[in-house]
Amino acid sequence: MPGNKKKKSGAARKKQAAGASATAPAAADEPIVIPDDEMESSSDAENGADQLDLPAQAEIIKERGNDQFRKSQYDSAIESYSKAISMNPNEPSYLTNRAASYMALKKFGLALADCQTAASLQSANPVPKTLLRLARCHLALGDTPACLAALRDLPDSTPGIQDVRRRAEGLELHLQRFKDAKEKNEWGAARLALEQAVESVEGDVPVQWRCWRVECEVARGSWAGAQNAVSDALRLAPNSSEVLTLRGLILFLTNQIPKAIQHAQQALRLDPDCTPARQLLRRIKEVERIKEEGNTFFKAGRLGEAVERYGEALEAIGEAQSEGGGGPLRAVLLSNRATAQFKLKQLEPALEDTNASLALNPDSYKALRTRARIHLELEHFEDAVRDFKAAQESAEGDGTAMGEVRSIAEEVKKAEVLLKRSKTKDYYKILNIARDCADSEIKKAYRRESLIHHPDKGGDEEKFKILTEAYTVLSDPQRRRRYDMGVDEDGESAGGGADPMMGMQMNLAEMLAQMQGGRGGFGGFSGGGFGGGGFPGGGGGFGGGHTHGMAMATAPLTSLNPLSSETRSVSPGPSKYRGAVVEDLQLPPAFALSRSENVAKAIQLAYDRDFSYIPVLDSRRKPVGYINVADLKTKWEAGSANPSDLLSNYMTKFARGTGVKYTVITPETPLEELEAFLETTDFAIVTDWNRKFVLGVATKDDLSNFVTRRGA
Incomplete structure (x- = not known):
């Protein structure tokens, strides 16, 4: 009968526990097991638990939890340890064992609380394993000062301490780089450093870091990214006045005034002493009041007073880089003031305002249309045609009323006529x-x-x-x-009877206008970043699934060196390109940096625009090589590339010498020849025939995308 069974001796139980320990699998975070000579076995606990006091029962239940932990049954182990803790709350090993189970489930906040309680119970005689586990919890939650403080009380010989210290110091380096870049308004580099810090932690990203991420997106003018980032932060901390204030700021800068007011007020309800929320609310109401006064004056035809009010509102908004230069809200007010100035025949100030507005919101059809009208008055007919067409395309894309679209189309025709007459x-x-x-x-x-x-x-x-x-x-x-x-x-219209090559000539003219600060691009297509990248995901770049960045400058190329010195043969027979040339690839212009720039500048721009390669120019603006951005980022992350290092130290140089033969790729080069050229190299620099301008960069992906777009 169960009641007649004898208890095992303390020595026998020790031997049994030792045998179990020898056969159990080793684990870095396996619970601390403290043998107890007086502890009952599991079978004894089931049959005679009522004969034991609470501490003894707690030891038995702890052993059950240890067994569940070894079997990776972490939730069950937590239940067992919790029951043991309720029976004997002053035993630190129960807390550290439960902490190990929480850590296995990535619940580092709960694990930290258990480790802190255990360390407090052991304060008279600290246990190294408890302190190391405490340090790991701090590190997983991104608290490097607390992590390193816990490690200071441990000897260097403690198993695992060097790995934890190395990871903590690496995380400290990423955070310091973030703070340095933020202080210098280098927001691309700041975002990269923060992303690296996030990848270094195992637990939930701290709310403060999430707020930093929002600040990076706002400063870069990435409003969709900012909205996503602040939504992530709110899911983690829905009652944080800081996060609510940040969301209110984003809504304000994106011209969503009623919602911005609601968020600022909600932040103040949660924390009446939240100064940033109070200041934001006051600022929102002031800007809204002045803006509405300006709109009222404009509708009443009191244009001078409207210009004055819009100016006051713009001052209240500001153009701080940390706020994305004022965002879409500032863009709207600049456009409004430009419209009033245009009606007052103040053409130069109006042009300045529309340029500033479009720098903040390039797709605003209203600002594009206003600038086109200004160009028309100034008899800049080519600029007017280009802007009217861009306005029409933008209006069609954002669902503007068809009557408005037709009106812009009429203005396009008028500008085209005037352009022709001007010639x-x-x-x-x-x-x-x-x-x-x-x-x-x-x-x-x-x-x-x-x-x-x-x-x-x-x-x-x-x-x-x-x-x-x-x-x-x-x-x-x-x-x-x-x-x-x-x-x-003779009956020819403004668009008829043109030279068959006129289309390409106009596209190149647009490209050159963009190089000098206007709109448009190589082939008349708008540019963009180099695709993908960033927080939370990445990818793309020139050389692989890309769109290209905006041209930075033109340059005489008296010594442009090719990536190959041989002319390739083109396979005979039908071609999948059907007579197309390089111009048909719709390549935006290439982006380049001076060899005298530093690494920090390259990292920031490469991240902002997500490049994979960057051409490098010398002091005479001649291409001398290129930067492989992936390689540079690897060196940057490893600490072997310093922010102040010259870019020339990391570039791949183009071949030079009098015996080098050039393969010239121009907009008129057949795609079959480009494909042959790309058989032995990653990309081709596109120039005019005389090699006076860098027009773009072509890759195999551009050819593939062209075939997909057109159809085989």
Whole structure:
């Protein structure tokens, strides 16, 4: 009968426990097992637990938890340890064992609390294993000062201490790099350092770090990224006044005023002493009040007062880099002020405001349209056509009302006509009259100008002939209407009868305009980052699944060296490219850096735009090599590349020498030739035939994307 069984001796139980320990699998975080000579076995506990006091029962239940831990039954082990703790709360080994189970489940916050309680119970005689486990919990939660403080009380011979110390010091380095970059407003580098710090911790990312991530996204003007980051932070800390204030700031800067006010007020309800939330709420209300006053003045036709109010609102918003330069809200107010200035014929200030607005929000069709109208008034016809077309495309893309889209399309046609007229004879300008003048004014103007230019009056005969030609066309209502529509006397419209090469010439003109600060790009297509990357995921780059960054400068290439010196043969037979040339790849311009730039600059820009390779120029802006960004990042993370190092120390140089033969890739190069060239190299630099400009960079992926887009 169970009641007649004899208890095992203390020595026998010791021997049994030792045998179990010898056969159990080793684990870095296996619970601390403290043998107890008076401890009952599990079978004894089941049959005679009522004969034992609580501490003895707790030891038996702890052993059950140890067995469950060894079998990776961590939830069951936690239940057993918790029961043992309730029976004997002053036994530290129960707490450290439960902490090990929590750590196995990545619940480092709960594990930390148990380790801290155990360390307090052992304060008179600290146990190294407890302190090491405490340090690991601090490290997993990103608290490096607390981690290193716990390690200071341990001898260097403690097993595992060197690994924990090395990881803590590495995390400290990432955080210091983040703080240094943030202080210098190098937000791309700051974001990279923070991302590396996040990858170094095993537990939940601290709320403070999540707030830093939000700040990085805001400073970089990545508003979708900022919204995602602050939502992540709110899920972890829904009642944090700091996180709510940050979200309110993002909503404010993205012109979502009512929601911004709600978040600031909610932060103050949670923490009435939250100064940032109080300041934000006051700022939001002030900007909204002044902005509405400006809108009221604008609608009433009081344009001067509207300009003044918009200026006051812009001052209240500011343009701090840490706030993304003022964000979409500032872009809207700049656009509004530019519209008022345009109506007041203050063209230069209006142009400055639209440029600033589009720098913050490049896809605003209203700002694009306003800038196009300004260009039209300034007779910058090519710029006007380009901006009107961009405005039309943007309006179509964001679901703008069709009536608005059609209105912009009409303005595109008008600008195209004026562009064509600017390249020939402008009859209105010849007669010094407005384009919307009445027929009677045309006659008056002809008489007035005839008195000046008629040969009998001492005028120039050639000028008089042109004057008469202008009057002949404009005085005939039908011919004037055709002229205004851009139809030539021979019947060709503004878009007809063009040189078949005109399309490429215009695209190159747009590319050069962008290099000088305008819009557009190689092939007339807009640029972007080098794809992917960042917090939380990455990828892409030129050389692999990419779009390219904006051109930085043009450069005479008297010594551009190729990546190969041989001309490749093109396979005969039908081609999948069907006669297409490099221009058809729609390559945006390449981005380049000076060899005298430092590594920190390259890391920041590469991360901001997610490049894989960056061409490097010398002081005369000649290409001398390129940077492999992946390799540079590896060296940066390993600490072998310092922020102040010259970029030239890490670049791959192009071949040089008088015997080097060039393979010139231009926009007119057939894609078959480009494919042959790329058989032995990763990318090709696209130039004009005389190699005076770097136009773009082409890769095998560009060819693949072209075939996919067009269809085989």
